[in-house]
Amino acid sequence: MCPVEGQAPNPSRGIMDWTKGWRDRVWSELNQAWDVIIVGGGITGTGILRQCVHAGLKVLLVEADDFASGTSSRSSKLVHGGMRYLKNAQIRVTLESVTEREYLLKQGRGLVNRLGFLYACLPGDAMPPWAFGAGLVIYDLMARQWTHRSYDTEDMRILCPLLTVPGLRGGFRYFDAQTDDARLVLRLLRESIMAGGLVLNYARVDSLLKTNAGQVCGVVLRDTSGESDRQFEVESRVVINATGAWADQLRREVGKAPRLRPLRGSHLVFPFNRLPLTRAVTFLHPLDGRPVFALPWEGAVVFGTTDVDQGTHLMTDPAISSAEAEYLLDGLKFIFPQLELTFADVCATYSGFRPVVDTGKVNPSKESREHVLWDEKGLLTVSGGKLTTFRIMGREALKAVRRHLGRIPFDPELPVLDAIPPEAEAACATSKFSPLQCLRLLARYGPGSAALFSASDADLQPVDGTIYLWAELRQAARAEGVVHLDDLLLRRVRLGLLVKNGGLDQMNHIRSIVQPELGWDDARWQAEENSYAELWKHAYRL
Numbered sequence: 001m002c003p004v005e006g007q008a009p010n011p012s013r014g015i016m017d018w019t020k021g022w023r024d025r026v027w028s029e030l031n032q033a034w035d036v037i038i039v040g041g042g043i044t045g046t047g048i049l050r051q052c053v054h055a056g057l058k059v060l061l062v063e064a065d066d067f068a069s070g071t072s073s074r075s076s077k078l079v080h081g082g083m084r085y086l087k088n089a090q091i092r093v094t095l096e097s098v099t100e101r102e103y104l105l106k107q108g109r110g111l112v113n114r115l116g117f118l119y120a121c122l123p124g125d126a127m128p129p130w131a132f133g134a135g136l137v138i139y140d141l142m143a144r145q146w147t148h149r150s151y152d153t154e155d156m157r158i159l160c161p162l163l164t165v166p167g168l169r170g171g172f173r174y175f176d177a178q179t180d181d182a183r184l185v186l187r188l189l190r191e192s193i194m195a196g197g198l199v200l201n202y203a204r205v206d207s208l209l210k211t212n213a214g215q216v217c218g219v220v221l222r223d224t225s226g227e228s229d230r231q232f233e234v235e236s237r238v239v240i241n242a243t244g245a246w247a248d249q250l251r252r253e254v255g256k257a258p259r260l261r262p263l264r265g266s267h268l269v270f271p272f273n274r275l276p277l278t279r280a281v282t283f284l285h286p287l288d289g290r291p292v293f294a295l296p297w298e299g300a301v302v303f304g305t306t307d308v309d310q311g312t313h314l315m316t317d318p319a320i321s322s323a324e325a326e327y328l329l330d331g332l333k334f335i336f337p338q339l340e341l342t343f344a345d346v347c348a349t350y351s352g353f354r355p356v357v358d359t360g361k362v363n364p365s366k367e368s369r370e371h372v373l374w375d376e377k378g379l380l381t382v383s384g385g386k387l388t389t390f391r392i393m394g395r396e397a398l399k400a401v402r403r404h405l406g407r408i409p410f411d412p413e414l415p416v417l418d419a420i421p422p423e424a425e426a427a428c429a430t431s432k433f434s435p436l437q438c439l440r441l442l443a444r445y446g447p448g449s450a451a452l453f454s455a456s457d458a459d460l461q462p463v464d465g466t467i468y469l470w471a472e473l474r475q476a477a478r479a480e481g482v483v484h485l486d487d488l489l490l491r492r493v494r495l496g497l498l499v500k501n502g503g504l505d506q507m508n509h510i511r512s513i514v515q516p517e518l519g520w521d522d523a524r525w526q527a528e529e530n531s532y533a534e535l536w537k538h539a540y541r542l
């Protein structure tokens with residue numbers, strides 16, 4: 001039970017780093033009356049955090065597992081308008097998303113990058129080429145640009161010699177954008193911490209605190225790190241439920257019936273040498289006419305996705321089903337027959353849950369991707385939407401918070417990300433990195449990138465078969481809030497998705513660098529390695 005009104009004594013202005021002992025420091029700061037508690041450390045919660053922190057509010061974000069460990073590290077990595085939403089006449093979602101894509105491309109250079117797509121037209125497609133072309137005209141007009149064009153079959157094969165599918169009837173080129181979803185979340189978090197926000201991973205909200213009148217006024221928090229079994233009641237004037245596909249679980253606490261329809265989407269990841277694409281290829285899957293995408297990403301190629309009802313059992317680490325894997329491989333074998341791809345070529349898989357509002361459509365792919373905001377007994381739920389539209393969701397959440405807290409500043413010009421600090425840019429310019437590498441590192445690590453530029457020569461070597469440097473693993477282990485080994489290998493860097501065997505073959509080298517940084521003794525290391533291997537085999541291996 002909370003007092004009717006809480007006053008904030010000595011507001012904390014954030015804990016500036018994620019170095020050793022940071023979680024204990026955050027736990028010791030929890031005993032304050034917060035303006036806003038955000039539950040969920042995915043892109044939605046993180047986008048809201050940025051808006052609230054910059055409005056001068058005292059904000060705490062808590063995440064049950066690792067930051068971005070939910071859907072926000074398991075997307076197709078596209079920052080896109082979504083041609084398929086246009087096909088489903090979801091005009092508002094498409095317009096918002098196209099606008100956000102253009103904005104993010106400008107503000108997040110190096111983290112959000114333009115990506116060329118080839119759409120292959122095939123006999124029997126449910127959508128005739130002229131209809132796709134018309135869609136592209138609208139798509140480009142929404143972005144106030146003219147970048148698409150059509151190609152005949154011969155030109156398509158020149159642009160992508162792998163497109164040996166019989167009957168190809170030409171196609172189109174257009175542009176969208178892609179990112180590293182988990183790194184986008186991490187950069188936003190890091191910048192919000194620097195602006196005064198407090199964040200905590202491995203802290204689950206088990207239940208909600210309520211006033212006598214039944215209004216939500218705080219949360220009961222439990223440490224899920226495995227390092228402690230502490231619990232704490234934390235009061236707040238507003239509680240925001242940004243738990244994505246899990247949002248109905250907290251809504252149940254205020255007596256509300258479920259409204260979400262979690263849909264599982266899965267991907268296969270191939271090494272570049274087995275699927276050497278330099279631009280994305282998209283087509284309608286011959287089995288059901290759904291658009292599917294082969295996307296070059298971080299030196300590998302990701303192919304997806306599926307759209308399957310998950311039901312109510314929402315585990316933390318979903319895995320691809322054999323039916324989904326076969327559906328995806330069939331699509332690839334159809335479009336790139338000469339490659340003779342098999343399951344043995346797959347280096348990893350991953351699955352996530354789309355938080356989609358249930359409107360009862362028979363075909364799950366037809367459900368709207370619009371976001372929702374529900375205010376129920378003081379619990380603000382923000383769910384649905386897309387990675388691409390996180391800024392819009394953050395702004396709408398802040399407006400809803402104002403309805404509870406009264407006049408608080410709202411800056412419509414707030415940039416979506418902070419500018420890269422000039423001292424980091426200067427350090428990079430005088431380092432051994434090429435301008436392209438600088439851009440990548442500065443954009444990914446934001447304020448944390450400076451440390452990378454003074455790394456030793458050994459640390460500046462790439463991790464075999466990847467774009468990552470050993471220095472990135474060291475930096476992440478030292479100062480990026482890693483609690484378990486999978487935080488490091490699946491989200492700080494994405495080795496678990498990008499190399500065969502999830503990086504387990506390189507574990508000795510990984511250990512030599514990160515064990516001392518994490519301060520783990522040998523027994524802890526072994527336990528972490530074992531549980532990473534188990535997790536990877538269960539949720540990321542075919």
Ligand SMILES: Cc1cc2nc3c(=O)[nH]c(=O)nc-3n(C[C@H](O)[C@H](O)[C@H](O)COP(=O)(O)OP(=O)(O)OC[C@H]3O[C@@H](n4cnc5c(N)ncnc54)[C@H](O)[C@@H]3O)c2cc1C
Nearest residue numbers: 040042043044064070071072076078205244265386387388
């Ligand atoms: C397969 C797939 C592909 C996609 N591709 C794209 C794409 O290319 N582009 C795009 O724009 N969008 C894409 N999306 C959509 C996008 O990824 C999601 O809309 C977005 O990531 C959802 O973010 P979120 O923060 O709302 O949820 P999540 O990222 O799932 O975050 C919610 C968090 O809440 C935490 N949580 C749950 N319960 C509690 C609790 N009780 N206490 C504390 N924390 C809790 C969870 O651990 C989780 O980390 C895709 C989605 C899927 C499934």
